[in-house]
Amino acid sequence: MNIGEVAIKSGLPAKTIRYYEDIGLIRPDRHDNGYRLFRQTHLHQLMFVARARSLGFSIDDCRVLLALYDDDSRASAQVKALAQDHLAQIDAKIAGLRAMRDTLADLVDACHGDSRPDCPILKDLAAKHHG
Template identity: 50%
Template sequence: MNIGEASKRSGLPPKTIRYYEQVGLLRPRRASNGYRDYGDRDIHILRFLQRSRSLGFSIEEARHLLSLYADENRHSQDVKTVTRRRISEIDRKIEELQSLKRALAELEERCHGDAAPDCPILEEIGGAKKL
């Protein structure tokens, strides 16, 4: 099947499919005319990549998971380790976002939000110096 059909069946845009091929995650056959020729296995790989990316795994993590998926002698501990690292990174990002939210909420609370020009939010963003 051509890239348009592969796109429809996988739910990924052609640009993403080409990118996955460019970074070596996908290697479709080439027809005699040089065009890519995607098969059912390629669609399965594309769906696997789509799902792993939607769960927040990086390209390199998705590559690693894909290699583990293809390895019948894999150890589930290896998959769990990759997943635990992703969870830790997500927890770190959540903490960072919560800290940002607290800082912004404090600034928002200090701002009167009226017609006066004084604004603690802009003062904090601008630092001690004025333009």
């Protein structure tokens, strides 16, 4: 397969696939003319990565996950630990965003939003938030 075909099948832009090769995440073969030659395993790897990325795993996580997937003697505990770590980070990020969201929503509610200059949002931003 050429890159265009795997791009369609994996749902990843060709640019991204080239980038993944650049950073050594996948290693497609080459045709004599210099074109990349993708085999089924390459496509599988790309789909695997696409799915992992959609779950928020970093590229480095993907490297590890691919290696674990390749390793028949892996312990599932390793995979679970990685996923749990990642889950904790997502939870932390959600918590942070929720705190932001709540504060911001309060400010938006408090702002009448008309043609007058008085604005609780700006007042909050200008207030000293020490501590």
